[in-house]
């Protein structure tokens with residue numbers, strides 16, 4: 001089932017790329033595996049997925065200890081400062097940095113293990129989508145400068161979530177905002193390359209507006225179980 005779903009998603013990505021004249025190779029597909037057990041992740045890996053996204057710190061830690069295939073983990077959820085220690089080893093990218101305080105802690109923990117941590121700043125581009133994310137341009141520039149001057153942080157881009165809406169123009173507007181913000185930062189001496197935007201319901205719009213990282217869960221794995229952490233990890237541990 002995963003490989004069939006993946007093929008459908010890949011076909012739609014390719015179609016969108018053709019429609020707007022983009023190259024498929026500019027876009028990383030992150031399969032959001034939150035709440036999915038390890039055997040499902042392995043099945044995804046065998047089907048060709050090279051990037052997996054998790055949004056709970058302990059879940060990423062436990063899964064990354066149980067599965068050691070050659071792929072990248074992305075931490076895409078809201079991260080509390082006291083949980084940075086759980087994700088710092090496994091996460092190649094941390095997508096939702098939304099405060100200097102969090103960036104500080106990521107820098108500190110990265111330094112301890114001699115890592116250059118790739119991070120993205122989470123931007124709140126709508127009122128509804130999420131409680132989290134930077135809004136104010138001054139704050140955004142301050143956070144970007146903070147990342148730039150700390151050598152264990154590598155600021156690679158920006159991330160956002162659009163609201164769940166039937167109105168495509170509302171969604172598109174969020175993605176346009178994110179792209180423009182990246183352009184503005186790059187005009188001011190930054191060198192951001194990534195736009196992490198687009199989920200199951202809106203990834204074709206995100207591609208049209210310049211997404212370089214799509215975070216797609218449901219379209220690949222189906223509906224998420226509501227399993228508790230212990231259940232996910234126990235189920236995982238058995239196989």
Ligand SMILES: *Cc1c(COP(=O)(O)O)cnc(C)c1O
Pocket residue numbers: 032034055076077161199200201215216217218219
């Ligand atoms: C769950 C999640 C996704 C994937 O959502 P789907 O609608 O299942 O594709 C993407 N980004 C974040 C931050 C998430 O938490």
